[in-house]
Amino acid sequence: MTLVDVSLSISEAAERTGLSTHTLRYYERSGLMLERIERAPSSHRRYSDADIGWVEFLTKLRSTAMPISKVREYVELVRLGEDSTPARLELLLKHRASVVAQLDEMANSLAVIDYKIATYRKGSK
């Protein structure tokens, strides 16, 4: 039956997502998973493809500095079902704006750093 069972153990899920098993449990406890993670009879977690896909998306949100609390808000909207689509869209659009602002600030800082690098290269201090 191993060919049919595509679910992953927590350490496999950790390897796939680049997170630690600690972090996966922490995210779950923090209410960041869309659905309850399935359990084997032994009570060990079994991650589905959908779970992994969600963790990958949530990682994108986190890597763009969305706080855990905001991710949880988003998750709660998803749990409310179809009716919350406009609210989810709004949340993502707001976050999008913050990401663009971050990219902007970082690009600006990079320019300043590059300028400094250039002065070191010219030896003009």
Added chain:
Amino acid sequence: MTLVDVSLSISEAAERTGLSTHTLRYYERSGLMLERIERAPSSHRRYSDADIGWVEFLTKLRSTAMPISKVREYVELVRLGEDSTPARLELLLKHRASVVAQLDEMANSLAVIDYKIATYRKGSK
């Protein structure tokens, strides 16, 4: 003498740099300032243009996720004088690479978020 004296109080420096007075003192305690901040006879800090300029640059380093400890390393190199120029250049180039990587990751995440936004707009969940 106010026309001749161009130095700023800590609250003025805070306003100029966008940091809090708490943070300015914290950075100083953490060894992030290039030189000792001048003091008025009253022992109040007086920030020079050079101090402000440095805080502005250090803010660029911080906004690109350079840890306090790395900024301190850089400061210590500056204090060593001209001989440390190659080391400073190397440090900045290494950091530059990390900034480019961050920009890259964030742009990639933005693309994924935009894709999700598009699915919400199409109503295809």
Added chain:
DNA sequence: GTTTGACTTAGAGTGCACTCTAAGTTCTAG
């Protein structure tokens, strides 16, 4: 069947970067 390693939980601990507090001193406006 037993050892070794992966898994479970609740809760404690860590590291970073601030951010605030308390108690006292100094500056500024009226």
Added chain:
DNA sequence: CTAGAACTTAGAGTGCACTCTAAGTCAAAC
């Protein structure tokens, strides 16, 4: 001269996001 705001210090407190621990259960290999 006085009230109140701004400044000083050392040190404590905060919030975030992990990260680890302890004590126990379970699974895979020999």
